[in-house]
Amino acid sequence: MSSSTPPRDPKISIEHVYKIFGEDPQSVLPRVETGASKREILEETGHVVGIRDISLDIASGETFVVMGLSGSGKSTLIRHINRLIEPTAGRILIDGEDVLTLDEKQLRAMRRQKISMVFQRFALLPHKTVLANVMYPLRVDGVARDKAREAAMEQIETVGLAGYEDRYPRHLSGGMQQRVGLARALATSADVLLMDEAFSALDPLIRGDMQAQLKELQSKLHKTIVFITHDLDEALRLGDHIAILNDGELRQVGTGEDILLHPADDYVERFVRDVNRGRVVTLASTKRDATTLAASELSRARLIELIERDGVDAVVVVDGENRPVGAVSEATLYAGRNEPDAWWTDTGNLPMPEKASDDTVLAEVLPRFAGHSTPLVVVDAEGRVVGRMSATDALASLANDDG
Amino acid sequence: MEAGFPELIDTRGLRLAIDDAFNWVVIEWGRQLELAFLPVLRLLNNIEDGLLWTPWYIVILAIAGIGYLATRSIATAIGIVVMLFLTGLIGLWEPAMATIALMLTATFLAILVGIPLGILMSRSDRMQSIMLPVLDVMQTMPIFVYLIPFVMLFGPGKIPALLATIVFAVPPVIRLTNLGIRQVDAEVIEAVTAFGATSTQRLFSVQIPLALPTIMAGINQTTMMALSMVVIASMIGAGGLGYQVLQGIQRLEVSRGLLAGLAIVFLAIIFDRIAQAYGRRVQQHLHNS
Structure with missing residues (x-):
């Protein structure tokens, strides 16, 4: 289960x-x-x-x-x-x-x-001020008035209600009342x-x-x-x-x-x-496998071979630590078709890929596909390549019933 | 007499048994009871003496002052002054003070007994199911019935009058204390419990303050009932305005009964206004938005 x-x-x-x-x-x-x-x-x-x-x-x-x-x-x-x-x-x-x-x-x-508790309908004491409400759990516990007041004031400030401490709950809006409820729950630490x-x-x-x-x-x-x-x-x-x-x-x-x-x-x-899945689903769970090539093995022939083998639109070139140092798409291959072999082995000549961390949610990466369709390279917290995410894949994950 | 209800038991025997039992209580305990209630009598007498010893104009001003503090209304204060002045004018100042003393003492003692009973009742459903029928009986029993045992125990005088008045006037404050506490928002009680309050902390910091408007309504009713009892209580020696009415009946003097009745109405209006205004004040404090 x-x-x-x-x-x-x-x-x-x-x-x-x-x-x-x-x-x-x-x-x-x-x-x-x-x-x-x-x-x-x-x-x-x-x-x-x-x-x-x-x-x-x-x-x-x-x-x-x-x-x-x-x-x-x-x-x-x-x-x-x-x-x-x-x-x-x-x-x-x-x-x-x-x-x-x-x-x-x-x-x-x-x-x-x-243990402290916050309630749906706030459950504030209507006959006590905001300050007295927040002090209440401390006073019940026998904390001296001065100390309780100090601790309560701190929590009232934490929830952004400083200046309202002498009001009665009925004078506050629902949101403010619940902040009092929250401050009261936090007061006891x-x-x-x-x-x-x-x-x-x-x-x-x-x-x-x-x-x-x-x-x-x-x-x-x-x-x-x-x-x-x-x-x-x-x-x-x-x-x-x-x-x-x-x-x-x-x-x-x-x-x-x-x-x-x-x-x-x-x-x-x-x-x-x-x-709305886009706000929850992360790249980590929807990414596709990326085709990577170690920078040490870089050559135009090898790139063409990999693109054809995996049927992908781009190959991510990585360093010894599996960190991306460049990305080669078919367009790059075509644009550099006349360059010498030596040019192809220099990673400095390759365009850097767009990166996205694997804990990013889909909704946040969607705007990055605007204007171009190059896949994002998905990296983990250490910056190592863990996969790729194309605009098509992202949209499919959002719409899919079972990603 | 064939259609009449058949005599299944000898009620004379039953009544004799009840009377004998009560007589035994009177003989065995009468004196102790009288001694026990001596402080109450002293309280009543002190209040009455105090009211009579204080110059009349100061008493009028003091009561009007209390009325003004409660209602914040000059008109009410002036009304009180006029009504009390008229009471004095028609020669009923002393009986009126005796009546106020009896009413205040009875109300005070009724509150002293009634609020704790109401609290007990609110805390246990069993207690409530025992008390409710008792209170119903207390309120529906003809008032005169209370007079008999009290007179037998104490003889005619102020103590039996006071006690009969308390018994008659106490039910509203018990009922409404119970009701007020039971009506306190369950979520607030739950919250207070969740923060670890003991039942005593819960009672004094939340239940009683939030039930106060309802309790005040009970006190108001108790005050009014105590005042309505004064005429009947005068039959067993309470004195005061009730005694004037009683004399009016005995001597067939319409004027005496009417004037004393008018003075009672004045007192009722004055104390009702004051008690209600305090009740409203408490309520406003809790519920206005």
């Missing part, structure tokens, strides 16, 4: 978690475990299966998106992590510690110091951040701003973020890994690209069909 390898040392581990709502969940559990459908259970026992056998590993410092439509159980799932909801069966480990074994006091300590449809209630422009702000913050803070959303674009934009939930069951876990390119089943495929 999962197409990515689980992290070796996960920050959060969810192991075979079930949640059944109703009078006597334990009595129904065996039937759910043996695979009775949600509908059968509801009709025969009046119990609602919220979550069925979910196991997930979430790595430290990643943004893990749980996505699903309403009723998929995603909000139920996230509430298991800080035990706002108790599972019917299963284990939840944070830093290797089973949170279900915590007593009331330890649980409170965990909520105060380790908890390293796990649960975000339950945090941006869903905001209008699209503000949502985009908030996503950008979160990404920027995350690049500095490296929190472990569990983000719930029903918006696939948001999931793809924010998530290092994405889990797709439907009817309380896990359908697929993987990177955004995995899910787009290799949907695990029909449900996921229908889900991802209309998404």
